[in-house]
Amino acid sequence: MCDLDHPHDHPAFGFLVDAPEIRALVDETRRLMKTISSDAERVDALRPAFARLLAADGWLPNDCAQADDKSRMGGGIGQYALYRAEDGSLCVFSLVVPAGAATPVHDHLAWGLVGIYRGTQDETVYRRVDDGAEPGRATLEVAKRQTLGPGEFYTLLPPTDDIHYVKTISDTPSISIHLLANDTACVWRHRFEPAKGTVTPFRSGYANAPCPPDV
Ligand SMILES: [Fe+2]
Numbered sequence: 001m002c003d004l005d006h007p008h009d010h011p012a013f014g015f016l017v018d019a020p021e022i023r024a025l026v027d028e029t030r031r032l033m034k035t036i037s038s039d040a041e042r043v044d045a046l047r048p049a050f051a052r053l054l055a056a057d058g059w060l061p062n063d064c065a066q067a068d069d070k071s072r073m074g075g076g077i078g079q080y081a082l083y084r085a086e087d088g089s090l091c092v093f094s095l096v097v098p099a100g101a102a103t104p105v106h107d108h109l110a111w112g113l114v115g116i117y118r119g120t121q122d123e124t125v126y127r128r129v130d131d132g133a134e135p136g137r138a139t140l141e142v143a144k145r146q147t148l149g150p151g152e153f154y155t156l157l158p159p160t161d162d163i164h165y166v167k168t169i170s171d172t173p174s175i176s177i178h179l180l181a182n183d184t185a186c187v188w189r190h191r192f193e194p195a196k197g198t199v200t201p202f203r204s205g206y207a208n209a210p211c212p213p214d215v
Pocket of ligand 1: 106107108164
């Protein structure tokens with residue numbers, strides 16, 4: 001499942017971690033994807049199911065809750081696929097950010113929910129204020145900052161509030177759980193350097209599952 005030394009020994013798609021709690025969330029998401037056409041209404045309707053996963057203990061294997069010293073995000077950040085739809089329509093993953101470490105500023109390019117399972121994170125959200133006309137350049141402004149602890153979560157509804165970074169402020173690693181309507185770590189998205197005004201293509205990758213050669 002999340003074995004870093006043998007990531008190719010496990011299925012790359014489907015339930016990489018086959019736990020009833022994860023199946024319950026994916027089943028509910030599939031049901032709501034069929035019955036609610038509005039992304040905003042769908043993520044709202046998903047809140048109770050997502051809260052149940054964050055509140056449950058014992059379903060996240062220890063090896064999906066570890067730092068990853070080969071991380072493409074740097075800082076020992078580990079990203080572990082728990083569920084991946086083969087058609088790229090949905091994924092669930094854990095993100096482990098060691099104490100004091102921060103992600104790059106990045107976007108997600110899909111609707112979803114992100115919540116804290118362990119530890120505490122500071123989140124800084126940006127709004128993009130340029131028109132995107134100049135390749136490689138992006139002008140960002142801080143839109144909001146918030147602190148999140150276990151059980152707290154937020155929704156992603158691009159393009160609103162889709163660009164952010166998170167930093168672990170607890171003494172222990174933070175673990176956040178992500179439910180997103182793409183194959184987040186394998187799609188080409190963006191990382192930003194607000195102080196320099198730059199944006200570059202970014203594919204974070206999973207520690208425990210390969211990405212297709214190019215997507
Ligand atoms: Fe993120």
